Amino acid sequence: MPELPEVENIVIALKTLAGKRVASVQVFNEEVLKVPSRVFCQNLLRKKLLALERRGKYILFRFEEGWVLVMHLGMTGQAILEDAGAMYRADKHTHARIDFEGQALYYRDIRKFGFLDLRRFDEKSLEEYFSRIGCDPFRVEKETFIDLFKKSHARIKPLLLSQKLVAGLGNIYVDETLFKAGISPRVRAFRISRNRLSCFFDAMQGVLLEAIEKGGSSIDDYVRPDGSCGSFQECHQVYGRAGQPCPRCGTSIKKIKMGGRGTSFCPRCQR
């Protein structure tokens, strides 16, 4: 599932498109669009891509005249990049193709939890669009971050998954970060000491940075735009390791449900 490290890898790979103009747009499945297909195609066509940006797990393609293509990959979304000449085999899960000068971008999503949106923003309306998601793990001061969590009475796991305070962590990186910081997924945020929240902040940045460097976690459907796999799944300490020994203390990794989400943790190391 694409979370911050996977999305960051995708954005880095897609930066090769910056400066290019949209040559053609094809929509194979309108269901994944937030706007009518005609609006999507017409407004994208011939626009120059100025820059790429990540906000939480969202990818922003900034075009000229304020047009922004917002891409979310949901659970199984993929952004695939190919040279225009290559023969990509668009299957039934490939929902759109955007041709740039010399390169083709495909949007594929098996479960269709992701989407593509195209809107014309000014800076104010852009901020409003993303007002529900919290700060970026790498664009916030540690003290600010700690203050945010000290104000919430919610349990740390569902709080992190909600994206409300900090955006970009999904099920994998929440579990991995909580393990690294030695925090129980059940604890309420405000009960965590400032000292431990400081550890949590460092653990979060550490896990995410290492995962970015390793190309993300390739489990299920995630691949980079060039089709290659990440390798951070080999570094997972708790996620997907229920019943196996904790790498730190050997206790069996426990898996519970929290808010309908599988939650793996070490009952001894995380309190």
Add this chain to the structure above:
DNA sequence: ATGATTTCCTGTAGGC
């Protein structure tokens, strides 16, 4: 305010 539940969706795995 918080959280549990349901919804969207499809592939995979397990039981029989």
Add this chain to the structure above:
DNA sequence: TGCCTACAGGAAATCA
């Protein structure tokens, strides 16, 4: 082989 069910979960909506 094939049918059925359970499960995986990002995020929004609904309910308690």
